Amino acid sequence: MxxxxxxxxxxxxxxxxxxxxxxxxxxxxxxxxxxxxxxxxxxxxxxxxxxxxxxxxxxxxxxxxxxxxxxxxxxxxxxxxxxxxxxxxxxxxxxxxxxxxxxxxxxxxxxxxxxxxxxxxxxxxxxxxxxxxxxxxxxxxxxxxxxxxxxxxxxxxxxxxxxxxxxxxxxxxxxxxxxxxxxxxxxxxxxxxxxxxxxxxxxxxxxxxxxxxxxxxxxxxxxxxxxxGDPDLVPAGIRAVGAVLEARVARHHEDGLTELDAGGIALFLPRVATAPGTLIRIRIAAQEVILSRQRPEGLSALNILPGQVDSIRAGDGPGALVALQTPAGRVLARVTRRSAEALALTQGVACYAIVKTVAIAREDIGRG
Structure with a gap:
C-alpha cells in the first residue's frame, strides 16, 4: 500500500x-x-x-x-x-x-x-x-x-x-x-x-x-x-564505476554464504538476510573484477561469469574499462590497457569475469 x-x-x-x-x-x-x-x-x-x-x-x-x-x-x-x-x-x-x-x-x-x-x-x-x-x-x-x-x-x-x-x-x-x-x-x-x-x-x-x-x-x-552498466557514463568518476545485476536468492548455506541465481549463473555472497526467492540488486565495482580468456581453475574466487566482450573504453591514463555481456547481465571490469592487449580483448571475444565473494560490499546489496 x-x-x-x-x-x-x-x-x-x-x-x-x-x-x-x-x-x-x-x-x-x-x-x-x-x-x-x-x-x-x-x-x-x-x-x-x-x-x-x-x-x-x-x-x-x-x-x-x-x-x-x-x-x-x-x-x-x-x-x-x-x-x-x-x-x-x-x-x-x-x-x-x-x-x-x-x-x-x-x-x-x-x-x-x-x-x-x-x-x-x-x-x-x-x-x-x-x-x-x-x-x-x-x-x-x-x-x-x-x-x-x-x-x-x-x-x-x-x-x-x-x-x-x-x-x-x-x-x-x-x-x-x-x-x-x-x-x-x-x-x-x-x-x-x-x-x-x-x-x-x-x-x-x-x-x-x-x-x-x-x-x-x-x-x-x-x-x-x-x-x-554504460561504460561511457562515469558521472561519479572512474573509481566509482560498477554495474548492477539483479538476482534471486536461491539458498543459504551453513558456512555463512548465500547462493544467488543470476540468469542461471550461481553467485555467492556473504549471508544476505532475505528469504529464498527474494529478488535483490547487486552492484559489482569494476575495480573488483578480474578477466580471463579461459575458464580459471584452482582459484579461491567463487564467482565466475562467462560472457563476451561488448566494448572496451580506453581511459586517459593506463587503464581501460571493459564491458562484458554475461547471462547474469552486463559486468564492467577496470583493467590496464596492457592487460587488455595481452589478453587480445576485442569486441565479441569470449571471456570470463571473476569476482571475489567478499569483494561485494554490503552497502551494494539491496532489494530488487
Missing part, C-alpha cells in the same frame, strides 16, 4: 518539470517528465541536481519554470504562478535532518501535519521504528535517528511525494546502512520520491529511474542497470 498520509496516492505521471536558470558561469536547462517510483538525479557536484530540488520545493525561483504535480500547477512563471513552499504539499529531506531543536520528536513529526494523531501517524512511526524516540529532543538522537524522524516528518507534512536532497551525504557508513532500507521500503510501497545523489551505491540500491545530469543538462535517462 502506498504511503499517502491520508491523501490520494500519486499515480500516472508524477512530476512535469521545466526549468531554465542562469547563475554566473552556469546554466540549468531541463525538461523532465518523471514516472512514479524513486527517480534519482545523478551526477557530479555542480551539475544542477540540488537546484532542481530547490526549485520544485519552492526554495529557489528560477528565471523560467513550469512545475506540475499530478495536474496541479505548482509554478508557471509565464502565467505568474509561484506557490510558496508551505502550499506545495511536498515533503523535503535535506542532508541534515533540520529538526526543530526545541520540539520533541513527536512535535517535529506533527509539525505541518493537519490530520492529527490518526492512523497515518501511527503507521509512519511504526514503519520507521521511531516509537521509542517520540518524547526525546533531536540533540539526543544519532544522525541516523534524526534522518528517520526527518523522513517521517516529510511523509506526514507532504502529499506523499518526497524530495530528498542527498539525505545520506552527512552520515557515516553505519548510519547509511541504517537508513537505506527505509528508502527501499518507501519505494516498494510506491511512495513517489525525487532523490539527489552522486553515490553509485545509492543509485544501484534505490533507483527505479535515473536521470544523469552534466553541466545543467540531461545527459541520459534509464534504469539503474542501464545507466551504471
Amino acid at each position: 502506498a504511503v499517502t498520509t491520508g491523501r490520494r496516492a500519486v499515480g500516472g505521471l508524477m512530476l512535469d518539470i521545466r526549468i531554465s536558470h542562469r547563475f554566473e558561469g552556469f546554466a540549468l536547462d531541463v525538461d523532465l517528465n518523471l514516472p512514479p517510483g524513486l527517480t534519482v538525479l545523478f551526477g557530479r557536484s555542480g551539475s544542477g541536481k540540488s537546484t532542481i530540488i530547490k526549485a520544485v520545493a519552492g526554495l529557489l525561483k528560477p528565471d523560467t519554470a513550469r512545475i506540475v504535480l499530478q495536474n496541479r500547477t505548482l509554478a508557471d512563471t509565464d502565467r505568474g504562478i509561484w506557490l510558496p513552499p508551505n502550499q506545495r504539499g511536498l515533503g523535503v529531506i535535506f542532508q541534515e535532518g533540520r529538526l526543530f531543536p526545541h520540539l520533541s520528536v513527536k512535535q517535529n513529526l506533527l509539525y505541518g501535519h493537519r490530520s492529527g494523531h490518526g492512523t497515518d501517524f501511527d503507521r509512519v512511526v511504526e514503519m520507521l521504528g521511531i516509537a521509542p524516540l517520540l518524547t526525546r529532543r533531536p540533540r539526543g538522537l544519532s544522525g541516523g535517528e534524526q534522518q528517520r524522524v526527518a523522513i517521517g516528518r516529510a511523509l506526514l507534512a507532504g502529499s506523499g511525494v518526497i524530495l530528498a536532497d542527498e539525505p545520506l551525504a552527512a552520515l557515516d557508513e553505519a548510519r547509511k546502512a541504517e537508513i537505506l532500507p527505509y528508502f527501499e521500503q518507501l519505494r516498494d510501497q510506491s511512495c513517489p520520491i525525487l532523490y539527489v545523489t552522486h553515490s553509485p551505491a545509492e543509485v544501484a540500491r534505490l533507483a527505479t529511474h535515473v536521470i544523469v545530469l552534466d553541466n545543467g543538462r540531461v545527459q541520459r535517462e534509464g534504469s539503474a542497470a542501464d545507466i551504471l
